[in-house]
Amino acid sequence: MGSANxxxxxRLGLISVIALAVGFLLDAPGWTLAxxxxxxxxxxxxxxRQLSNWVHNNDDQAELxxxxxxxxxxxxxxxxxxxxxxxxxxxxxxxxxxxxxxxSALPDAIIIIxxxxxxxxxxxxxxxxxxxxxxxxxxxxxxxxLRDPRFIRYYNRGQYTxxxxxxxxxxxxxxxxxxxxxxxxxxxxxxxxxxxxxxRLEQTRQDFVxxxxxxxxxxxxxxxxxxxxxxDNEMPQHMQRGLKAMQQQARRMENLVSDLLLLSRxxxxxxxxxxxxxxxxxxxxxxxDAAKELGRDKQQNFKLEMDxxxxxxxxxxxxxxxxxxxxxxAVRYTQTGGDISIRWWVDAKGGHFAVTDNGPGIxxxxxxxxxxxxxxxxxSRSSASGGTGLGLAIVxxxxxxxGGELTINSKLNQGSTFCCHFPTEMLSHQDDNDLxxxx
Ligand code: ADP
Numbered sequence: 001m002g003s004a005n006x007x008x009x010x011r012l013g014l015i016s017v018i019a020l021a022v023g024f025l026l027d028a029p030g031w032t033l034a035x036x037x038x039x040x041x042x043x044x045x046x047x048x049r050q051l052s053n054w055v056h057n058n059d060d061q062a063e064l065x066x067x068x069x070x071x072x073x074x075x076x077x078x079x080x081x082x083x084x085x086x087x088x089x090x091x092x093x094x095x096x097x098x099x100x101x102x103x104s105a106l107p108d109a110i111i112i113i114x115x116x117x118x119x120x121x122x123x124x125x126x127x128x129x130x131x132x133x134x135x136x137x138x139x140x141x142x143x144x145x146l147r148d149p150r151f152i153r154y155y156n157r158g159q160y161t162x163x164x165x166x167x168x169x170x171x172x173x174x175x176x177x178x179x180x181x182x183x184x185x186x187x188x189x190x191x192x193x194x195x196x197x198x199x200r201l202e203q204t205r206q207d208f209v210x211x212x213x214x215x216x217x218x219x220x221x222x223x224x225x226x227x228x229x230x231x232d233n234e235m236p237q238h239m240q241r242g243l244k245a246m247q248q249q250a251r252r253m254e255n256l257v258s259d260l261l262l263l264s265r266x267x268x269x270x271x272x273x274x275x276x277x278x279x280x281x282x283x284x285x286x287x288x289d290a291a292k293e294l295g296r297d298k299q300q301n302f303k304l305e306m307d308x309x310x311x312x313x314x315x316x317x318x319x320x321x322x323x324x325x326x327x328x329x330a331v332r333y334t335q336t337g338g339d340i341s342i343r344w345w346v347d348a349k350g351g352h353f354a355v356t357d358n359g360p361g362i363x364x365x366x367x368x369x370x371x372x373x374x375x376x377x378x379x380s381r382s383s384a385s386g387g388t389g390l391g392l393a394i395v396x397x398x399x400x401x402x403g404g405e406l407t408i409n410s411k412l413n414q415g416s417t418f419c420c421h422f423p424t425e426m427l428s429h430q431d432d433n434d435l436x437x438x439x
Pocket of ligand 1: 325329330333334357359360361362370371375376377378386387388389390391392393416
């Protein structure tokens, strides 16, 4: 820049000196200097106009005019800058094109939502799956287009660890799973995928289990009936052993079938439809009596502690089944003379039902899988106990339907505590406020 200015002043000086010299010869130095400077200025202005035209020309591919000298150097520099800018732009456009092509090839719908909840961008799958129109919907709030109240609740909750599955806004027979991820400064990425096939498969599986269990019931009843009749009659000793074993196994199969049916029914609907206050205190007393009967030969020590202030709302049959599963497990797995305590209490977090035993306990690696169907810690111990392998799966499903959750604390050779937690909304208040203890 410094040398360019130098050059400029040198040329200006040289022109002035030559004009003055010619002026002295013609005896009019003022005039020749003025004319020379005017011509020089006009030439410079022309170049400047060419540059200005080029700058204001919107076509960024337009070539710069040819020029020599100082202006030529400037034009060359600008030309190089323009070429570099063009190639950078081509590169970026290529990256964006590739991103758009690959995102439209994705089977999942992707929507970028800005911090004001407006939809900024989406791929082609989103238009197809959710019916978004590129021309009219861009910049509109996402909740104007996905209006299902369950989606709005999920969106506003702000915690997106689990996805949500809802009927498609375009075709209600399709199911769409939505998952939101936060990024940037309050922006969100919404991924939606068609899970109709998965849901149909899951439904087929549930129907199959329910139908198969139902169909197995009748033949089992007939077999059990005949076995009972045979055993009631005088039978030879060698046959009696076999018939008793058959009767025991038929009973086990009946339990299995009824647990499978119950589980299918629980899976069929998401949440309990009608919640009524259930008499938790009398249910727990009944369960305690049944538990004592079940562990008749084990002489275990039972303790029941109940907060009388609150009852629980929900489906009595389901809750009875869940609570008795936990108590009967404690009886079956705890050794002779062991201690079993049952507690129902309410605190600021909600209602809690806990069964604690000082039985064999469970190794921590098994705990996360314990509520899976047919998951057993120790096959020999479990079959001897006569369980179906579905007890804890039933407990988990019942709790999910009641908005609750199951926690398991257990230490090998020390004992276990299975605790059901219910939200405050599921509690109903009682007038008398005693704490009842039964041992
Ligand atoms: P099962 O019919 O086999 O009892 P569950 O689903 O009720 O099936 O229990 C799953 C497994 O958890 C059992 O096989 C058993 O190993 C373990 N378990 C459940 N309750 C207890 C308990 N109170 N103490 C020790 N182990 C338990």
